[in-house]
Amino acid sequence: MTTSIAIFDTTLRDGTQGEGISLSADDKIKIARKLNALGVHYIEGGIPGSNGKDIEFFHRAKTYSWSSKLTAFGSTRRKDSRAEQDISLNRMIEAQVPAATLVGKSWDFHVHTALQTTLEENLAMIGDSIAYLKQAGLEVMLDAEHFFDGYKHNPEYARAVLRRAEEAGVDWIVMCDTNGGSLPQEIAEIVTSAVQTVKVKLGIHTHNDCELAVANALAAVQAGALQVQGTINGYGERCGNANLCSIIPTLQLKMNYDVLPQDQLKDLTSVARYVSEIANVHMPVNQPYVGNAAFAHKGGIHVSAIMKDSRTYEHIEPELVGNTQRILVSELAGQSNVLSKAAQLGYELDATNPETRSIIDRIKELEHQGYQFEGADASLELLLRKATGQFQDAFTFESFKIITDMASDDSSCSEAIVKLMIDEETILTVAEGNGPVNALDNALRKALVRHYPDIEHMHLTDYKVRVLDENDTTAAKVRVLIESTNFGSTWSTVGVSSNVIEASWEALVDSFRYALIGKEKQSLLSERKEQLGIVNH
Template identity: 70%
Template sequence: MNANIKIFDTTLRDGTQGEGVSLSVEDKIKIALKLDALGVHYIEGGNPGSNSKDIEFFERAKHIKLNNAKFVAFGSTRRKDTDVETDAGLKRIIDCGMPVATLVGKAWDFHVHTALQTSLEENLAMIYDSFKFLKSKGLETIYDAEHFFDGYKNNPEYALACLKKAEDAGADWIVLCDTNGGTLPGEIYDIVSHVCSIMTTPIGIHTHNDCELAVANSLTAIQAGARQVQGTMNGYGERCGNANLCSIIPNLQLKLNYPCLTEPQLQSLTSVARFVSEIANVHMPVNQPYVGVAAFAHKGGIHVSAIMKDSRTYEHIKPELVGNKQRVLVSELAGQSNLMFKAQELNINLNMEQAQTKEIIDRIKAMEHQGYQFEGADASLELLLRQASGEIEEMFTLESFKISVEKIASQAVVSEAIIKIKVHGETVYTVAEGNGPVNALDNALRKALIAYYPSIQNMHLSDYKVRVIDDKVATAGKVRVLIESSDFNNTWSTVGVSENIFEASWLALIDSIRYALIGQTQIKHESEKQKERFGLVNH
């Protein structure tokens, strides 16, 4: 068994420097609690005193009891030509009450001259004085040697002198930073190996992803002797991002046999990654390794046939180890294996010997040829399968709908939808407004159905996407509409395709509502079965 590796999360600090990432204090608290439950060892919360948000965060952090992690305050070595006792940044770190401090200090002579505009000797004194001062106050300290690898390649003697100064001052960790993200794995291994051979203080690694090597460089550094790895959830960070802990942690633990988290903690990785994505309001790539929704998704019929025999044929780990799950996609590439797997997953009785199955495949292929995609619309696919197996009945049918959009000078645009549908043999006619045509259509349909299906009030449309399928014919091309809907417990997606955006929206919308109503009907039927089983139904 290899040595334990300490995980240092800087999502709340370095991660928020990524484009499009902005976290409120409440957001940061929520994420910190999730990270603690995940089992990371250090949570860097920000720079105390740099802005009102971080001031409030650290004030609240004083009263939060963490079970696994330590809160870390971030700052810089003292200013040039000043005394540590009067340095405002160091004073804020001490006053914020956190048990750990990370100080960034220059390790590249070019940066010392160009960015700090001071002498090499003064920079060494800044490093030594700052860590000596914080250690005298009882803090655990971490030296982030900024631009270390660039500095080492340019002037190795000076870069190593910076590390030695921090070590002499009592720093608990020395972290080598590839701040510009331009170092290659072979260079990382050689340099980290050398540093570990001459230093007694434990070494950490902090990499950026500008060459898409941050994860590889972090793993290489650990193999070379580093014992702390810094990164962010989902790889958030400035420019191309930081090293992605969602890939680093399972690679270390499952591939390289370096313990990081407990097994139950590792199994929560996917849910934590998606939670952080939701809170940060940043789209999570479906193909993100380990934790993405497509990380263990299979589409080709040959692949699916193989994984039904043994998942190891096309999966490098069991997805449950990181809290993810296997998915089978049904598309124009699908064969019987895909449908069999999907039907079993949904507890739908499909007989593979019947012509019915081939008809379903042919229908799906024909629909995809028209522009449908079911990979991201599981609810529409499930409706198709249940209809084909005769499990569901039509709950309502459309007779007509009309949409109007009106703009009166200097006033807001008003959208109105008029719908006529038939429910249980009765014709229902409703009118509703919305903040857009689709919203008006949604409101009118709900208004028509709520008397018959009251549970519909618990669901809402949570996302709406439009894609032009054939942009060569410009505005005359087909569009694909993907609608995501949610209730208190679940989220589901449906799809509609048409040359008319409103018809495509309608098709996706009615699938969404039908899916919700079928779910409620199934729950009701199960409830009735339970009552009957215990003699609670009057006949």
């Protein structure tokens, strides 16, 4: 029989303690609904009553139906007081959620130093708090804080904490590596001891201070833990919490535990990227399983092999976690890369044709100049279209001019004049913008929208500039990457020049050209417009 592992997500509580992460109540509701759809078993919403955002979150959460168990977080009662009079415990009950997580001390050093009380009083605080919440009908979990450090310092007291929690009727005891300093073999040995000490279900909560949070969580499960606590993308205080985006698929696909339904596991990548967007935190491209580069292949030998069988260089099928295989085209690209990438984009190239070799050489030449097609698929497709004679330019660029006025009060205004040719008609437009690139974008859009109305719904979503040779200082070449979107489709283009405006213009023009190429793309835009109920006037 397959063992089931419960997933406890604390992105909304522990994850928000990470530097640079701040979630509004609305953000927390959105993320919680995504986690609920993913199928995690517990969603820790925060600390009821601690701040306005958490108060609003628990209030609004009552208006939704949840298959996951929403969980409130709080501390054990204060020392030398009564549980029924404890504000934190009563707020957890008033949150009207099915489960509660109590944090309690399990390291004698913390009891004496942080709580400044006796070891016996700390045990009483844990027992009284659990019993009070159980009487209120809640499923109760004890986060045994600093459990592994406590066990290594005083194993008898750490075991006493487990026994007192069990006697009080706790549903789960979650052993926490709060400082993130333990090693996998230590985790395994201590969890094994805990399993032999109590009969209550055990969980694991690890931090990533030694880059071992995932490894430690997996070691704990192998030793008998049945619940794993962590966060999406590993967000959390200091170096972060255990990354559920790595733990969930490893448990399910590698270790054969029952974690999530397969149909929901396929949503893991989209959830990871959604949370990254809401948290406004850049998601590392090389993040395992869900990163943009997790199944990206660049070396020609690798690509040649995966075209024969993807198992040669992929440890799982990327689709199992909702990700996709990507072929990167760069100066390292061999013939296999270009052929495979062209096939992905819908272009069949003949490996024996000299033109294919010239395309490869052209790509390598441009990469040498500073272009980067790994993150600019749209520019690569335009290049392939031109090389294969399948490109029809929707407009012809004639010229542009930029005027920027600076006032004595430090205010500025940029104006762009763009001259194009469309169907033998000369079009001259002028537009202002917040900076020269925005002015160019507005002027180009204004010139095109009369002939191509769908351009109105295309938007730039990201703009990056990188200096390619710092030694040349202000005369250095720059690479501009522009990301655009239209009706749910997203694409990226690249431009390179020693003039940042010229590089921006190149990437900008390519972005508009990509939005307009091919009847099939125009048809797709029309279909999406119909789906969204957008009508041109």
